[in-house]
Amino acid sequence: MAATEISVLSEQFTKIKELELMPEKGLKEEEEDGVYREKDHRSPGELEAECTAGALQDSVLEEELELVPASSEESEKHILTLQTAPFTSEAFELQDLSLLSIQQQEGGQVMVQQAGPGLLWLEEGPQQSLQQYLAISIQEELYSLQEMEVLQLHLLEDNVLASEESKLAASLAESAGLTKLQERQEKEQLLPERRLAERTKEQFLHLGAMPGDKGSDEIFLKISNLNVEEQEDRPIAVPANVEKAKSAENQRQTKGAKRTFCCDVCVFTSSRMSSFHRHMKTHTSEKPHLCHLCLKTFRTATLLRNHVNTHTGTRPYKCSDCNMAFVTSGELVRHRRYKHTHEKPFKCSMCKYASVEASKLKRHVRSHTGERPFQCCQCSYASRDTYKLKRHMRTHSGEKPYECHVCHARFTQSGTMKIHTQQKHNENVPKHQCPHCATIIARKSDLRVHIRNLHTYSAAELKCRYCSAVFHERYALIQHQKTHKNEKRFKCEHCSYACKQARHMTAHVRTHTGEKPFTCLSCNKCFRQKQLLKVHFRKYHDASFIPAVYKCPKCDKGFSRWVLYKLSISA
């Protein structure tokens, strides 16, 4: 491994303007949580950059070692000032980019080793663009920093502004800014313990990146000495296919005190290395446990086992109060709450509603807030839960998934079909008696309509058609008007004719006046009554008219009117 001179600089790449090796002593101090931080005698830009440094995490391809700061006496700070240069994404092939492995060799030489293709991860929020990656490439495998005055770094940011860096710094201010070192050779996929043993004698450098002063295009790389802490339970590498993993090594720790492992990606913390390591896998796509039945993969063996149980029907958790059984203990607990204990831990603050599940409370609260997050894509309807939207979509698709097993009528909702079969095809149909009158109605909702229309108080006066009586309830009015039923209140002025209805009197009066206001448009014949004209027209001018005939099933006699037919049936 030979150190080489830096090749001709490309304008697209960032050039290290200066390399300073400054003593760490006095610049850092160990704080209570064991994290080494810079003292505040640097410029604001540097301080901001210090925070940003934590955001620059290289993706770890195989395993990683925990890096902890060496003692302040041993630490040195190397400031690499980078200057951004114009960049176009077309100019690079990502695989050409490399990461650095930096080691301090015997004799104090700082060695920078190419660690293979990779990217330093610069994260800000979920959106990642090429311009947000910072990659470091180096021409040869190994360098001595002491021999180099200039390093060539590839900076994949076409315009790193201080303001943008500030945002990163703000979002990642918690980060301790330890950049991981990585090796990518397959043969280095060692067991953590073995690898750890091999590494514990090595010294590592803290490689951090930070923006320059506000408005400057400069980027500083800070390199300080680091030691691998000789502890057995240090975090080990995150698997190779890390997608978003940032440094796992920003755990705050103090010698002798209980260590806390803090995840850079999320807010997770744990005092246990194993939990931390397991958690870090949630930020990867690694799912090594394969279901041989459906080829679905899972992160853990437990998840796989539960999944396989859904294939096999294995339900080890049996309810002691009924014959239900479940795949998981959680299901059993939930079932018991629903069916047996009726424990409802989730209580609504606005009403008395309580639920077994938090999701049910969340759904319920929407009935208070009016929130309707599920918008129909074809109309203005929006629902409070996904099922209602799905059900609503049938009104657009015309889908009727429920079929009556008797008459094969189809329905959009199961409840509609149920009430159909119940009232059309069942003998023991429940009826609903009106509490105010003798009316019996098949459906409760229709009884409600009946009561609303006939038995609710009306502020407006309801006058009798035949006399001066006044009522405030429609049912009472109707009952009263029935008392006038057989009265022939309409008396003819010209003869003794009397009738019950005014319209009958109107027609009768025309026999005296000779008025025939209804004229046939086909033959100009005139009639006193509209229905007489209609019958005439049908009989003489409408070829398509076929008179209805109601045949009695008993005597085969035909009837022209439905009423006569029914009388025959009932006789």
Add this chain to the structure above:
DNA sequence: CTCTGCTACGCCCTCTGCTGGTAAAGT
């Protein structure tokens, strides 16, 4: 590694209630 507790999301179901069209009955 495993058990366990818990969360979250999804799916399906029931019950409920309102609405509007319609057939049948009444006027």
Add this chain to the structure above:
DNA sequence: AACTTTACCAGCAGAGGGCGTAGCAGAG
């Protein structure tokens, strides 16, 4: 026959119950 009334009916949405499944994390 025309018109009105009303029970009947299907359609549809609101609310909530119950279970299936996946996933995560604490703890032994």
